[in-house]
Amino acid sequence: MTQANSNGSTIRASTVESEPPTIAIKSLNHVYFDYQSKKTVHALKDVELEIQPSELVTVVGPSGCGKTTLLNIIAGFIKPTEGQILVNGRPVNKPGKDRGVVFQELAILPWRTVYRNIAHGLEIQKVAKEEIERRVRRLTELTGLEGFENHYPHQLSGGMKQRVAVARTWAADPEIILMDEPFAAVDAMTRQTLQEELLSLTVRTGKTVFFITHSVEEAVFLGDRVIALSARPGRVKADITVPVSRANRSWREMSKNDALQECVEDVLELVRGEATASDRSGGAVSADRTHEA
Amino acid sequence: MTTLASTAHLPVGERIKRIVLPAVPFVLLLAVWGSAKFVFDIPRGILPDVISVFRVPFTLTDQYLAHTIASVQRLLLGFAVAAVSGLLVGLGAGLSRRFAEFIGPLSTFMNAISGIAWIPLAIAWFGIGTPMVVFIIWNSAFFLVLGNTILGVRLVPRVLEQGLFTLGASRFDVIRHVIFPGAMPHIVAGLRSGLGFGWRAVIAAELVGATVGLGQWIFIAQEFRRTDIIIAGAFTIGAIGLLTDRGILAPLERRTVERWGMAGRAT
Amino acid sequence: MKPDDVAKGRSAVGSEAGTAALHAAAVPGAVTRVARAGATLRPAAPFLIALIIWWGAWALLRPPDIILVPPNKVFSALLDLVRQGLLDAFIKVSLERLARGVLVGILIGVPVGWLLGLNEDVSRAAEPILRFFNAVSGIAWLPLMILWFGFSERTISAIIVYTMAFPVIFNTMLGVSTIPNRLPNACRTLGAGSLRIIKDVYVPGSFPSVMTGFRLGIGYGWRALIAGEFVVGGGGLGFLIFNARTQGNIAEVMGGMIVLGLLWLMIDRLILSSVEQNIIGRWGLMRT
Numbered sequence: 001m002t003q004a005n006s007n008g009s010t011i012r013a014s015t016v017e018s019e020p021p022t023i024a025i026k027s028l029n030h031v032y033f034d035y036q037s038k039k040t041v042h043a044l045k046d047v048e049l050e051i052q053p054s055e056l057v058t059v060v061g062p063s064g065c066g067k068t069t070l071l072n073i074i075a076g077f078i079k080p081t082e083g084q085i086l087v088n089g090r091p092v093n094k095p096g097k098d099r100g101v102v103f104q105e106l107a108i109l110p111w112r113t114v115y116r117n118i119a120h121g122l123e124i125q126k127v128a129k130e131e132i133e134r135r136v137r138r139l140t141e142l143t144g145l146e147g148f149e150n151h152y153p154h155q156l157s158g159g160m161k162q163r164v165a166v167a168r169t170w171a172a173d174p175e176i177i178l179m180d181e182p183f184a185a186v187d188a189m190t191r192q193t194l195q196e197e198l199l200s201l202t203v204r205t206g207k208t209v210f211f212i213t214h215s216v217e218e219a220v221f222l223g224d225r226v227i228a229l230s231a232r233p234g235r236v237k238a239d240i241t242v243p244v245s246r247a248n249r250s251w252r253e254m255s256k257n258d259a260l261q262e263c264v265e266d267v268l269e270l271v272r273g274e275a276t277a278s279d280r281s282g283g284a285v286s287a288d289r290t291h292e293a
Numbered sequence: 294m295t296t297l298a299s300t301a302h303l304p305v306g307e308r309i310k311r312i313v314l315p316a317v318p319f320v321l322l323l324a325v326w327g328s329a330k331f332v333f334d335i336p337r338g339i340l341p342d343v344i345s346v347f348r349v350p351f352t353l354t355d356q357y358l359a360h361t362i363a364s365v366q367r368l369l370l371g372f373a374v375a376a377v378s379g380l381l382v383g384l385g386a387g388l389s390r391r392f393a394e395f396i397g398p399l400s401t402f403m404n405a406i407s408g409i410a411w412i413p414l415a416i417a418w419f420g421i422g423t424p425m426v427v428f429i430i431w432n433s434a435f436f437l438v439l440g441n442t443i444l445g446v447r448l449v450p451r452v453l454e455q456g457l458f459t460l461g462a463s464r465f466d467v468i469r470h471v472i473f474p475g476a477m478p479h480i481v482a483g484l485r486s487g488l489g490f491g492w493r494a495v496i497a498a499e500l501v502g503a504t505v506g507l508g509q510w511i512f513i514a515q516e517f518r519r520t521d522i523i524i525a526g527a528f529t530i531g532a533i534g535l536l537t538d539r540g541i542l543a544p545l546e547r548r549t550v551e552r553w554g555m556a557g558r559a560t
Numbered sequence: 561m562k563p564d565d566v567a568k569g570r571s572a573v574g575s576e577a578g579t580a581a582l583h584a585a586a587v588p589g590a591v592t593r594v595a596r597a598g599a600t601l602r603p604a605a606p607f608l609i610a611l612i613i614w615w616g617a618w619a620l621l622r623p624p625d626i627i628l629v630p631p632n633k634v635f636s637a638l639l640d641l642v643r644q645g646l647l648d649a650f651i652k653v654s655l656e657r658l659a660r661g662v663l664v665g666i667l668i669g670v671p672v673g674w675l676l677g678l679n680e681d682v683s684r685a686a687e688p689i690l691r692f693f694n695a696v697s698g699i700a701w702l703p704l705m706i707l708w709f710g711f712s713e714r715t716i717s718a719i720i721v722y723t724m725a726f727p728v729i730f731n732t733m734l735g736v737s738t739i740p741n742r743l744p745n746a747c748r749t750l751g752a753g754s755l756r757i758i759k760d761v762y763v764p765g766s767f768p769s770v771m772t773g774f775r776l777g778i779g780y781g782w783r784a785l786i787a788g789e790f791v792v793g794g795g796g797l798g799f800l801i802f803n804a805r806t807q808g809n810i811a812e813v814m815g816g817m818i819v820l821g822l823l824w825l826m827i828d829r830l831i832l833s834s835v836e837q838n839i840i841g842r843w844g845l846m847r848t
Contacts, residue, residue: 075745075749077745094748095745095748095749096749096751097749097750097751099749100749100750101745101746101749103742103745103746105740105742107740107742107743107745107746108746109743109760109761109764109765111764111765111767120747120750120760121750121751124747124750124751124752124756125751168750169749169750172750172751174749310681310684311684314681314684314685315684315685315687315688315689317685318685318686318688318689319688319689322689338707339707339708395605395606396606397603398603398606398607399606399607399610401825402607402821402825403821405820405821405822405824405825405828406817406818406820406821406824408783409783409786409787409790410786410798410801410817410820410821411817412790412802413790413801413802413804413805413813414801414805414810414813414814414817416805417626417627417805417808417810417813418627492697493697493699493783496697496699496700497699497783497787497790500699500702500703500787500790500791501790501791501802507700508699508700511700511703512702512703512791514703515703515704515706515707518707520704520707523703523704523707524704526700527696527700527701527704528696530695530696530697530700531692531693531695531696531700532692532695534695534696534697535691535692535695538695
């Protein structure tokens with residue numbers, strides 16, 4: 001377990017120097033004016049982070065710590081006040097198909113069928129029809145959506161809808177996938193299934209994933225590394241490497257594995273202090289979410 | 294810290310935008326109107342001077358006030374009758390499913406024969422003048438208030454009613470504390486559209502069936518080619534429509550619908 | 561897999577039982593037929609009662625013919641109009657005017673609504689002036705339109721277009737601006753450009769709201785049409801009832817009103833609400 005100092009400059013980053021990291025976040029600061037509370041909000045402070053190819057990095061932190069803002073900046077929806085994001089060494093300034101996003105709230109199109117939602121990114125990239133069919137079929141298999149191709153989203157359960165969102169993002173085949181609490185709105189049982197499915201999907205496809213959550217268990221269960229953000233202004237408080245390989249994880253395993261449990265305890269300890277700190281500061285708790293909407 | 298300072302100016306720019314942006318189209322309109330008149334030398338019988346329009350209330354004060362007051366009085370009278378009658382019948386109908394089912398189709402049909410279509414028959418019944426116009430306003434607004442009230446009452450969740458009954462409430466308590474406030478979003482929506490339709494109906498009714506009133510005034514002005522009076526009258530009609538809606542009913546909607554956090558917007 | 565089969569079997573049994581029950585009920589067929597006829601006739605009941613009240617009031621008061629006539633006279637007046645070929649001619653004139661006005665109103669309203677919905681600065685600039693001119697009802701411009709275009713078709717078209725445009729603009733704008741940001745954002749991460757996002761997100765997403773605007777707009781336009789025909793004339797149902805009044809022919813006035821109402825219900829129900837319901841039924845309730 002490697003633990004970072006409070007500046008967030010990780011020990012890992014310095015050890016891998018041969019090629020540029022997939023994502024590099026450099027001295028990032030973000031300040032914005034919130035029209036609802038009529039206050040200037042310092043959302044992120046001096047964030048430094050590097051993510052290597054095929055890594056799955058999860059980010060936890062108290063509500064309102066700027067997690068979603070960070071994701072929106074990487075996605076290119078928001079321009080940071082200071083600092084920059086490098087993807088494979090090139091600076092990011094707008095959304096692109098190299099970075100797919102799975103949103104917390106449902107962002108699939110209600111007027112397209114499951115099939116056409118999954119195919120959407122491929123249609124945009126003008127992929128040949130047969131190729132689209134092949135890839136959609138593969139992803140409906142991987143995500144358990146077979147038989148639902150001609151359904152409209154409103155005919156599906158919450159978990160199924162989120163599977164469509166995941167499948168659509170994977171179908172477009174981006175190098176990086178950003179996920180913003182994608183399973184927060186589904187029931188607990190479905191969530192565990194979706195999490196296990198996501199693990200096997202990422203292991204099979206080797207995508208680089210940046211995953212935001214407020215659940216420490218989820219963060220540890222899914223991540224190669226867990227980044228703990230502090231209360232606002234969000235800083236990288238710790239960068240923890242999860243001690244078990246992602247390939248052999250399951251929820252059954254999770255409850256039995258002492259190393260994983262210990263890791264959960266460690267992160268909980270870190271985040272718990274922050275949660276009470278953010279409560280005491282009394283700020284708009286859900287600010288990072290309202291900002292996006 | 295420098296970045297903090299650079300974003301701090303944003304709200305000020307925002308404030309300027311809020312004032313300037315809405316004014317731009319009005320200024321543009323007046324500029325186009327004024328310059329078109331000047332460039333193409335449009336006669337006064339087609340388009341008046343900008344200034345002459347805004348002078349009408351001051352040069353023809355007596356007429357202007359008399360016609361405006363006549364129209365507004367009719368609107369308020371007709372609307373008040375429509376609101377009260379529509380609410381009472383609507384509450385009654387909403388409380389009895391049978392009556393609601395009975396009156397529903399009839400009310401839909403009567404609403405389809407809008408107030409304006411009644412003007413000829415109303416002239417035959419009441420002659421030309423205020424009673425005719427008031428009848429047309431009532432006719433335009435009543436069925437809208439009625440329909441929306443019935444809908445509102447029907448949509449109040451049964452659970453709320455039952456909840457109060459278990460507390461030992463009387464039927465009247467339930468109507469007062471549950472059904473009426475619960476139906477309020479729809480009732481207010483009905484009142485709002487009733488007032489809007491009523492005001493349009495006033496103008497149409499006065500156009501063909503009155504001796505005073507803004508509608509009649511601008512219609513007569515057409516015969517004398519007094520475009521300044523027509524436009525001044527039309528602007529006044531718009532201003533009164535906006536004032537009654539924004540000044541009375543929009544605040545009412547805000548106080549009930551929005552404060553109670555009820556989304557009764559979809560009609 | 562086993563529980564699945566069991567469930568299937570059970571549901572099949574259930575459905576068999578259901579059809580059996582239906583057959584059983586259908587045996588004393590006459591009874592259900594009467595009940596079904598009663599159910600379809602029920603909406604007609606209030607109209608029957610209204611007719612009886614109307615007829616009763618007439619029989620009781622015996623008002624002169626220029627005030628009120630009994631239903632049978634209205635019916636025969638309508639028959640006369642049909643026989644003379646006037647009724648369908650007037651309906652045709654009115655519907656043509658409405659169609660022309662609606663078409664132009666949509667062609668203006670939808671693009672403007674789009675522009676306002678997509679650009680926040682433009683909508684903030686334009687909304688107050690649009691609200692103001694919307695409050696000046698189209699009917700109030702009749703006198704000026706008469707001075708500009710005379711007692712002509714153009715005058716009627718102008719006020720229908722004017723009346724129609726505002727609800728179309730406002731609803732289109734609402735439809736476009738209430739699409740949650742995450743939908744176009746998600747498409748952007750799939751590599752979509754602005755045109756693509758407009759085509760795939762904003763057009764279908766705003767469609768139900770645009771349809772609501774059409775429906776409201778056609779309703780307002782219909783009223784403007786009637787008022788326009790009162791004043792301008794030149795045929796049409798509004799002209800029919802207004803002209804009949806000046807001749808003291810109340811039977812024709814009331815007949816014309818009934819036709820107006822029926823025609824409007826047909827336009828509203830058959831065309832518009834069916835389109836609306838299809839869309840909302842397929843996509844699910846999207847206006848949250």
